[in-house]
Amino acid sequence: MDHDIFLVWLNETDNLSPDQRAEASRILSGSPSLQAVVDLLEAKVREDRICPHCASEGAIIRGHASGLSRFFCKGCGKTFNALTGTPLARLRHKGRWAEFAASLRDGETVKVSAERCMVARTTAFRWRHRFLRAVTAGAIKLRGIVEADETFFLSSRKGERNLDRKARKRGGKAAKRGLSEEQVPVLVAADRSGTTISAVLPAVTAAHLQAVLQPLLDPDALLVTDGCTSYPPCAAAMGISHESLNQTAGQRVRGELHIQTVNSRHERLKTFLRRHRGIATKYLDSYLRWFQLAVIPKHQTPRAILAAAAGILPISRHA
Structure with missing residues (x-):
């Protein structure tokens, strides 16, 4: 971490609550990544006392199981x-x-992840998509x-049993040249930050x-694009300035x-996806989350990946 950023972070610790100070102390003392995330989750449950089954308040602690505190809901039992x-x-x-979070950070394939974590390949594949399912962007603005x-990827139905066309090998090529429904x-x-x-x-x-850009763009943003004819009416509908090259x-x-x-982001994304030797289109959104979670941020940590997978930390959007 840059020294100036560290000083800013250090000064912000004055605003921590006693519970937050205790949690930070546990992490800084070397608390394992998973335990640190579990502690944060359990602290949130103790604070809210809300049952995830019926949304009733007032849950109480009743023992432990599998290394986790068990909570009992008085409302639904x-x-x-x-x-x-x-x-x-x-x-x-x-x-x-x-260790699997570290594997996600390193962008490893299912086979390598399975060997690294000593689990079956089907387990590594299931973990990958379960971990990525809860990843959220948080409240961000492009300014x-x-x-x-836009960039394009060949539509893929990899893994489907009943195709209405001949299966392609190793990804294959589109039947039509240029842009088509196959892409x-x-x-x-991205903004300049x-x-x-x-x-x-x-x-x-x-x-x-x-639909994608309006919730994310600051009203004073200047949108810069290529000559695609869809952007001028999009910018006009959003009421923002637009320049095309x-x-x-x-x-x-x-x-x-x-x-x-x-x-540059396009090239990094395609390089990231290339090592996985073709992915099904139905999983493309998950792989975009993975790219945002572990490839774009610098020095991402397994703890941050676990926290994002648990839904308690939005992914960083900065390179």
Whole structure:
């Protein structure tokens, strides 16, 4: 961590509550990643006392099981723990989750993850998608100059048993040249601070672009794109400023305006996905979350990945 950032973080510790100080002390003393996340989850349950089954308040602690505190709901009579209602619920081998989070950070394949964590490949695959299911973006805004551009991936029905076409080997190629229904568009947008978002689009239309961008763009943002004709009506509908670059004519940069940041993100995303030797389109959104969770942030930690998988920490959007 940069020294100046560390000093800012250190000064913020004055605002911590006694419980937060105790939790920070446990983490700094070397508390295992999983236990630190479980402690945070249990602290939240103790604070809210809300049952995940019936939403009644007033749950009480009643013993322990599998290393977790058990809570009893007076309203419905059911018990639960800190993981109930999270994608990590009912997953076994908790002692190996931190190592699996490190495997996610390193972008490893299912085979390598399974060997690293000493679990079956089917277990590693199930863990991957359960861990990524709860990952959220949190409340973010793209500000200032915001670059946006789409990239495309060949539609894949990998793993399906009943296809209405001949199966392709190793990904294969599209039957048609250029853009077609066989290509799945992925929008990537980033501002100059490095904050980045990505999303699968049903199609590259003004309405679909607006649905993704409007909740994320600051009203004073300047949207910079290539010459795609869907962006001007999208920007007009959102009421924000828009500038386009005619890249077909070789206009890559105009003053401070360019889309090189998102094009770089495109290359990193494709490099990240390439090592997995083709993924099914139905899982593409999960892999985008993985890219945002573990590839874009610098020095991501297994603890942060576990916290994001447990739904208590939004993913970082900064490079």
